[in-house]
Amino acid sequence: MSSTLPLNTSPPAESPAVDLSFVFPCLNEEATLGSCIQRVKDSLAGSEIRHEIVVADNGSTDRSREIASSMGCRVVPVAARGYGAALRGGIEASHAEYVMFADSDSTYLYEDAAALYKAAKDGNADMAIASRMTGSIEPGAMPWLHRWAGTPVLTTLINWLFHGKLSDCNSGFRCIRKSAFKEWQIRSNGMEFASELLIKALKAGARTVEISSGLRKGPEGRVAHLRTWRDGMRHLLFIFSEKPRLFELLGFMTVLLTTLMQITAFCTGPVSIAGVFHIFDLHSEALLLLAGIIGAQFYLFSCMLFLQSSDRRLKITQKLIHLDEGVLFFSLLLTLCACAALAGYIGIRWSLSGFVNLNLARDLLFWFHPLAISISFCVGLLGLHVLKKAQR
Structure with a gap:
């Protein structure tokens, strides 16, 4: 493992008064993390939303942690591996009533952060989702199989089985009320975290809202953490396990x-x-x-x-x-x-x-x-x- 600069990862003695904590799950994202952080900052800068940015580091061996620290973010090490584990660690370490999260791969429309928070706050919602499917998806941003088969099928299945009205069950850009998140007792460590979060919320009768967002094409050469068939089956198994x-x-x-x-x-x-x-x-x-x-x-x-x-x-x-x-x-x-x-x-x-x-x-x-x-x-x-x- 490469040497890293000392980072202050422990919370301050007194938590800062913030309205929103933005969590980025991170595993070797030095190529894109900085731009993602900056776009979130730009989105929230023109608002009166007091916020913090938390980077939940899942064992990066590149410069991701140094980049996050240099940009004023709080870095939270998460030992348990997996997308869900990283997000749970970051959410647990957050200080705000509302916690927003998105992947740090530069594909989401991070400039929608303020609008997503406003939708959750004004609607008194337990969860707000930035839907890719109702927004603009750049050519090549989402594989054909994901866009026209995987996500629509899983979304329809969740809506049918759990009485939802969702358009994008796999969106990784969401804003949740932290107190509600604790009540849902989310346990998934992998990509199925996204399905568990929705299903537990629907079963609990939580208020959920959506805004139209979209998806950008990721940088060339980046290897996605998502594995289509393995993670798709994990989503499917979790959906079935709840019914x-x-x-x-x-x-x-x-x-x-x-x-x-x-x-x-x-x-x-x-x-x-x-x-x-x-x-x-x-x-x-x-x-x-x-x-x-x-x-x-x-x-x-x-x-x-x-x-x-x-x-x-x-x-x-x-x-x-x-x-x-x-x-x-x-x-x-x-x-x-x-x-x-x-x-x-x-x-x-x-x-x-x-x-x-x-x-x-x-x-x-x-x-x-x-x-x-x-x-x-x-x-x-x-x-x-x-x-x-x-x-x-």
């Missing part, structure tokens, strides 16, 4: 409906509708089996999510999560015995036929359905109970 009820109902209804249809197919045999559509043949039963297994996995996924959620759940879900270990043991044992019995039956029928082709597909698909779902549930509940013990 276990969705997977509970989807999985439960899928298992129930496919099982009922499988029974119907076994009882009626192939059915022709208007002489055009033919259902409940072997292919239909195979698809019903596949759908039933998928439904069981979604349902078990919801059970695991409920381990860290207090959301309302079905009574059967509550009973399965707290199923007696003895009952679980005998359920697994009986299911395995049933699988062995079915395998034995197939072996006997095969030997009686002289070890030639069997015509048992319809019967086997019918019995495979409950056995496959049962074994999925039993093994899934084993994992669930291990996780529950580990949490304790």
Whole structure:
């Protein structure tokens, strides 16, 4: 690590009276940090907003910290790595009622800082967001996949699941009320911090406002910290983790409906509708089996999510999560015995036929359905109970 000048990173004995703390998360941003700081200063200079600028340094080995210190900013070292960790460290160290933050990569319209603060203050909002999607985005500033797929899909998903009215869930330029931020108990260390902040705010019924902003193209040659597929999946996983009820109902209804249809197919045999559509043949039963297994996995996924959620759940879900270990043991044992019995039956029928082709597909698909779902549930509940013990 390169040598650095001594920095005064500890807060003064008495916190300065400021209206706004602007936090920059920073990891080796010497090429752009200075211009970002200056543009924020220029935006706030013409207003009566008393402010401080905090640089949450996440272990920079370049001159980022010296640049920040030389421009009058307070540098706060944050040991835990990650975008979210840096922001949480900077927000916790801030002194103002409202805390604003933006990336230090020179892509956001930092001149909108005063307008963003005014929108939050005048609207008595817990969070104000500078939306890139409703503003002007320079050519090349945002990858096509992010602009037309990633951000719109995630924003729509959050709005639908958590009753929001947002236009840009991934904007990293926001202003929040610090007291509300503490109540939301944000824990993410990575890029999913952005989604967690929105979802926790929406679930808490917080007042959120937006202003139109935009995005500039970053400097040539800069390697972005964001990794599209990894960080996109992290956002998606966090969104899902906050909505276990969705997977509970989807999985439960899928298992129930496919099982009922499988029974119907076994009882009626192939059915022709208007002489055009033919259902409940072997292919239909195979698809019903596949759908039933998928439904069981979604349902078990919801059970695991409920381990860290207090959301309302079905009574059967509550009973399965707290199923007696003895009952679980005998359920697994009986299911395995049933699988062995079915395998034995197939072996006997095969030997009686002289070890030639069997015509048992319809019967086997019918019995495979409950056995496959049962074994999925039993093994899934084993994992669930291990996780529950580990949490304790």
